[in-house]
Amino acid sequence: MCGIAGVIHRGALSGIGAEMTSMLQALRHRGPDSTGFAIYGTPVEGDFVMRLKVAEQEDMSSGFDIHAKIRARAQEVDRRLAELGVVVKDRAASTEYAMRYVISFDGDLEHLARYVEDVEGTEILSLGGALELVKDLGDATVVSEQYELGGFQGTHAIGHTRMATESDVDIRSAHPYWAFPYNDISVVHNGQLTNYWMKRRDMERKGHRFMSDCDSELLAVYTAHNLAHGVSLEESLERSIREIDGVFTYLVATRDQLGMAKDTMAAKPLVLYESDDLIALASEEVAIRAILPEEIDTHDPYDEEIRVWQA
Amino acid sequence: MKSQDDRTYEMGLHTEQLAGRTQQVFFRPEEEERFVYPWAPDVDYNRRAEVDADSLTSTEVNTKLRELMNEGYGSIVVRNPRGKHSLGVGILNRLNLIFEGSLGYFAVGLIDGPNVRIRGRVGWSCGENMMAGTILIEKNAGSTFGAAMRGGDLVCRGSVGSRTGIDMKGGTIVVGGDTGAFSGFMMQRGRMVVCGNAGKNLGDSMYDGTIYVGGEIRDLGVDAVPAELTDLDRAWLTRKLGQYELLPAHGVDHFTKIVAGKQLWNYDNLEPAEKKLIL
Numbered sequence: 383m384c385g386i387a388g389v390i391h392r393g394a395l396s397g398i399g400a401e402m403t404s405m406l407q408a409l410r411h412r413g414p415d416s417t418g419f420a421i422y423g424t425p426v427e428g429d430f431v432m433r434l435k436v437a438e439q440e441d442m443s444s445g446f447d448i449h450a451k452i453r454a455r456a457q458e459v460d461r462r463l464a465e466l467g468v469v470v471k472d473r474a475a476s477t478e479y480a481m482r483y484v485i486s487f488d489g490d491l492e493h494l495a496r497y498v499e500d501v502e503g504t505e506i507l508s509l510g511g512a513l514e515l516v517k518d519l520g521d522a523t524v525v526s527e528q529y530e531l532g533g534f535q536g537t538h539a540i541g542h543t544r545m546a547t548e549s550d551v552d553i554r555s556a557h558p559y560w561a562f563p564y565n566d567i568s569v570v571h572n573g574q575l576t577n578y579w580m581k582r583r584d585m586e587r588k589g590h591r592f593m594s595d596c597d598s599e600l601l602a603v604y605t606a607h608n609l610a611h612g613v614s615l616e617e618s619l620e621r622s623i624r625e626i627d628g629v630f631t632y633l634v635a636t637r638d639q640l641g642m643a644k645d646t647m648a649a650k651p652l653v654l655y656e657s658d659d660l661i662a663l664a665s666e667e668v669a670i671r672a673i674l675p676e677e678i679d680t681h682d683p684y685d686e687e688i689r690v691w692q693a
Numbered sequence: 694m695k696s697q698d699d700r701t702y703e704m705g706l707h708t709e710q711l712a713g714r715t716q717q718v719f720f721r722p723e724e725e726e727r728f729v730y731p732w733a734p735d736v737d738y739n740r741r742a743e744v745d746a747d748s749l750t751s752t753e754v755n756t757k758l759r760e761l762m763n764e765g766y767g768s769i770v771v772r773n774p775r776g777k778h779s780l781g782v783g784i785l786n787r788l789n790l791i792f793e794g795s796l797g798y799f800a801v802g803l804i805d806g807p808n809v810r811i812r813g814r815v816g817w818s819c820g821e822n823m824m825a826g827t828i829l830i831e832k833n834a835g836s837t838f839g840a841a842m843r844g845g846d847l848v849c850r851g852s853v854g855s856r857t858g859i860d861m862k863g864g865t866i867v868v869g870g871d872t873g874a875f876s877g878f879m880m881q882r883g884r885m886v887v888c889g890n891a892g893k894n895l896g897d898s899m900y901d902g903t904i905y906v907g908g909e910i911r912d913l914g915v916d917a918v919p920a921e922l923t924d925l926d927r928a929w930l931t932r933k934l935g936q937y938e939l940l941p942a943h944g945v946d947h948f949t950k951i952v953a954g955k956q957l958w959n960y961d962n963l964e965p966a967e968k969k970l971i972l
Binding site for chain 1: 776794795852875892
């Protein structure tokens with residue numbers, strides 16, 4: 383079933399980490415397998431935030447030497463960053479297998495990402511100026527506390543609670559998806575894409591990499607590909623309704639925008655609240671009420687509807 | 694003077710004369726006990742109670758409503774529902790129920806008798822399978838509004854989502870604003886009134902029933918066709934919309950009436966034994 387949520391404050395910072403935690407916790411019943419956050423803070427000129435994992439959570443209970451392996455992988459990541467001339471300004475480990483780096487780098491980001499991901503078990507969850515992407519097994523409260531998201535200030539965020547239907551219960555298959563190698567793009571999705579394999583092969587032929595077998599990852603890669611080729615976010619969302627088959631509602635966030643698209647059947651839910659300074663949208667109104675308890679006016683976007691909001 | 698049958702025929706209501714096992718009579722009006730649920734409490738409309746749903750789960754709210762009805766309270770106000778799901782479902786007796794705020798999915802479904810007012814919005818599947826009573830929503834509603842409903846009035850002053858009245862088998866849906874795609878999909882009986890615009894595939898594969906649309910229709914679904922708006926239609930629309938204060942200032946003449954083309958009908962009325970004989 384899955385639950386998706388998004389919130390954007392126009393022209394103001396807010397406690398976006400706590401807000402998204404509340405929204406996703408209210409959607410826990412739609413998917414308790416994993417929870418993910420894509421949160422957009424204030425970018426620092428020249429700096430990038432990189433979130434990565436060097437193992438799956440389930441790996442921690444398999445193999446007597448997993449802890450040593452993880453340490454070795456983390457050291458190898460650090461070594462490769464140094465080799466590429468990356469200046470690491472801050473490094474923190476939220477869990478034994480998930481790290482957050484603040485780096486300064488003026489080289490080829492795609493090369494950096496591919497070289498780091500070449501380390502066994504390593505996946506970059508996000509790499510960008512404003513985006514911080516966190517996802518792990520458990521509900522929103524568990525993940526938010528584990529990664530200390532409660533005090534995060536930012537302009538907008540999207541999030542996802544996952545009920546695994548077509549791929550595994552692991553971090554790799556959890557949302558949001560970052561659109562490798564383009565910084566600051568993230569996607570959450572509720573639905574099923576029926577031409578996934580065809581479109582995936584199309585994207586792979588164009589040189590894109592997929593880290594999971596989850597159909598939702600396609601939307602991230604597809605969007606990133608479009609944006610990288612000069613297509614606006616509105617046009618990309620519009621195209622997706624014609625080019626992607628299946629039933630879907632998905633949200634896309636970039637450094638300063640939040641967008642939504644709904645398929646031709648309007649089979650997947652979305653409730654929208656819009657005011658001059660705040661937009662909140664979620665699979666169910668109960669998630670919006672988690673941050674706006676007062677009586678508000680909401681509505682369901684219709685089939686083939688797309689919207690984009692500026693932060 | 695036209696007979697009642699002729700009048701209902703003109704209004705697009707249950708005109709077909711079908712035979713066969715599926716057309717047996719399930720309820721006889723003379724058997725009064727069949728219209729009363731023996732466990733349904735007898736309530737007094739003059740006894741009023743309030744429930745604050747803020748810190749309660751959906752199950753706790755519904756249990757509280759049951760307790761109050763069993764104590765004879767006939768007017769109940771639920772405060773702070775805040776989008777919770779499945780509130781007020783399965784009420785099978787008369788009751789005045791008021792929600793001071795918005796509800797989530799499956800609001801007030803499976804009801805048979807109560808009059809419900811929702812001072813807010815509702816999520817998906819409000820009034821699903823309702824048998825009788827009235828539900829009035831002050832704001833917007835989600836998709837599958839009144840799915841498979843069988844009787845009563847389901848009214849939304851605002852706009853509703855997609856697949857409104859899907860598989861409806863009776864009763865009346867009134868929408869003050871717009872409705873989304875696939876509204877009236879596989880509709881079998883009853884009437885739907887949309888004062889605003891209707892999305893694509895309106896009335897797709899409808900078997901019977903009538904849809905009235907006051908605004909634009911994006912397109913009609915398979916086997917849904919326009920029909921002439923009769924004086925009886927106008928009279929009924931005027932009365933029904935007036936009842937809920939949704940009657941347009943310029944009347945109802947602009948409404949488009951949609952019915953089933955019945956080109957897809959392929960009913961098999963033969964009993965299994967008759968089939969065997971043929972075979």
